[in-house]
Amino acid sequence: xxxxxxxxxxxLADVKVYLDITWSSVTTDMKxxxxxxxxxxxxxxxxxxxxxYTVPGAARALLMDYVRYGRDNALDVFEANNAxxxxxxxxxxxxxxxxxxxxxxxxx
Numbered sequence: 001x002x003x004x005x006x007x008x009x010x011x012l013a014d015v016k017v018y019l020d021i022t023w024s025s026v027t028t029d030m031k032x033x034x035x036x037x038x039x040x041x042x043x044x045x046x047x048x049x050x051x052x053y054t055v056p057g058a059a060r061a062l063l064m065d066y067v068r069y070g071r072d073n074a075l076d077v078f079e080a081n082n083a084x085x086x087x088x089x090x091x092x093x094x095x096x097x098x099x100x101x102x103x104x105x106x107x108x
Contacts, residue, residue, distance in 0.1 A: 004040050007033055008054045018064045019071060032067060039066035046086050047093055058089040 012033055021028060043062055044050050051059035062085055069078040079086065 004037060004044070004050075007036050007040075011036060011053060015064060015067050019068060032071070035067040035070040036063065038070065039063045042066065043086075043089070047089055049093055051089070051093075058085060058092060062086065062089060 015032055015036055040053060043059060053060050053063045062082060066078055069075050
């Protein structure tokens with residue numbers, strides 16, 4: 001799996017809203033951006049496939065919380081506190097892949 005190097009459009013602004021960051025600061029934006037990229041890499045690895053963090057769902061919610069934990073210097077407890085949500089994200093991907101693999105091809 002290749003590491004992501006760009007944050008999807010609008011995601012930085014969404015994360016800042018989630019974190020109640022109402023000011024503009026190059027330093028803050030850099031720190032939050034690095035946490036977003038780190039979180040996407042971490043969660044993609046846990047998920048077993050790249051996730052879409054721009055749409056509501058488990059992956060996006062986990063990313064928001066990953067950044068919150070990272071900003072609070074508490075990443076050491078993130079996985080333990082969110083194990084059930086990480087498993088739910090993994091199971092959701094696996095179920096979707098299974099359903100997709102069992103749909104018969106359509107002629108036409």
